[in-house]
Amino acid sequence: MNDAMATARIEADPSVPVFRIVRDFAASPAQLFRAHTDPELFVRWVGPDGMTTTLDRWDASTGGSWRYLATRDGMRLGFHGCFHEVRPDRIVQTFTWEGEPDGVALQTLVFEDLGDGRTRLRTQSLCDSFEARDAWLRSGMEVGVDQGYAKLDALLAGGRVVGTEGAEA
């Protein structure tokens, strides 16, 4: 794996209120798809170290919805959204942090097969203002992104993420 992509690259778009995250994994697209849709796997890697994720609602299919709570040291954060589309190479979902209940981002995740058992994850988050986008970028979220993806690397390396046949479309 290209070392430059072993940590996530987070970029703000200059012309639209979007930020993008790019990260490579030693995994197939089907494995990454499963890690983002299987509830038991998802809670094991998402978010920063020391945070515990509990699913309140999880239907990772087109037209489904989700809600989870992230807790650490008595602090509890809620997040929720709906799944606009869930398909093997692409997930489109809405995303709200409940501390800002009227703020909504539209997220698109793409699993890009690089061959040789490697996959590039591209995430795009679209906000309705540059202020909202920049607030996300200033929130310290890169810590959770990097630590979460490191946990996902470890799950993948441990053989805990089996790409399901349904995801190999």
Add this chain to the structure above:
Amino acid sequence: MNDAMATARIEADPSVPVFRIVRDFAASPAQLFRAHTDPELFVRWVGPDGMTTTLDRWDASTGGSWRYLATRDGMRLGFHGCFHEVRPDRIVQTFTWEGEPDGVALQTLVFEDLGDGRTRLRTQSLCDSFEARDAWLRSGMEVGVDQGYAKLDALLAGGRVVGTEGAEA
């Protein structure tokens, strides 16, 4: 009612890939909410004259989803999305026209009580590029918007839209 607002005003935002539609109705917020969430009412007004709308999926609640087909003269258009949030004063949903299956807009509808039995509907549609936004504005959609809202005016005037208590939060 202010005549200037009896037809929809459609505006493109200069700095973000958003367009907004503003339209006043002789109705309460609860009536407008019901017209946008009750499946039997919704199909009676949405879209241009002569187009028949058939719901394929309709769960107008937070975390629900929708799909409808619009047909006229043998032409069939499909649209679908999920409901991020449905509450009496605000609906947030995703929106895809299936002719452009990877294009997704995030729509926010707000029902603003003007008093005296009048409500202002504000709709915001957020796209992920100016090209996508401008394609919507060039699509001729204003005909469907104006004719649809005129049908909704007629339903309201005919007493066919009763605001439900659940929407009076």
